[in-house]
Amino acid sequence: MADATVQSPATPLGIAPDMARPAVQVVPVQGIPIVAVVIALLIVAIAGNWLWALNFFHVVGGGLWTGIDLFVGFIIGPILGRMSIQARMEFSARFMPKMVLLMPTLVTMTLASGWQLARHLSFLTVAYPQHWWLVASFIVVGIMAVVAIGILEPANLAVLFELRKPHPNGELIGRLMRRFIYSAGITGLMQVATLVIMTRIATW
């Protein structure tokens, strides 16, 4: 049976002012213990020089980071761009808080374990011109960090705080979401470069 919904008159920006919206929790508190366990295990793996664990953290973290970036940048992003602001708000209220915890954890996991792995497997000691591949990976990660931390994350947080207001501004949310989608696309492209570089390094 189809659910019947009563729509209030929408504002010029497409937001029904009195429509029930999901409560927005900026940081999902229930996820923090999981993050703490992951970080603790990562520290143990680094301190104990556990090659298998470092490999596990790098492959799992890197795979998820790359996959999520590509999926959000090229699949979710364009879909979201075509949705109404009301629908984007509904989606964002549920999606963005998860990204606030997930992405920094995956990035920390991947980079810290990757660096240690490169040291243990002597990738850091290879001479130029092969060393350029490593430098290229540092540059790509640097660009991704600037885009993610400088553009994507501020937009993400600002949207979440706007959604907590009793009367969110649809124009602001639309503007910030556009920024989020474009920057997710750029990090997606950078992830393609990462895939090329990492598969090249792995087959030296």
Next chain:
Amino acid sequence: MVSGEAARRNTAANLDRRLPPIAELAVASMIFVISGGIYLAAYLPESAPLGTAIGLLIAGVVLLLANVVALSRLHDFAWDTFFLVGRWTLLAYAVIAGMLEFVFVVDQTRGSLLVVMTLMLVVFAVDIPLLLAFSVARYQPVRRPVGE
């Protein structure tokens, strides 16, 4: 209580408000310290000449300080939201920076190289909370003391 229309007008006013380029300066400062980190890493396993890295670090610190000054001159700003977001993101990025510092120490990084890398991490760990807190607070309503 603030009406819905008043709240919308408030956000719309924040949207049009011209503020100093604090977010842009924070990103520029971040670019300097990240570039410094990439420069140092590119020389491994040899030690990089520290002059360029120190220059990039100084540029990052100068922009960070300029940002703090610009922020301190802001009036009618949602400082409660700024400090709320800033506090928690500072905690999160202190954990991330601490993790990276731990990796440097485990990898036997010592001396002036460790000092430069640590200072870069400090700039990074302060820059990001400042950027995130400002990016959120700029769109939030300003709470004025009762009677104003």
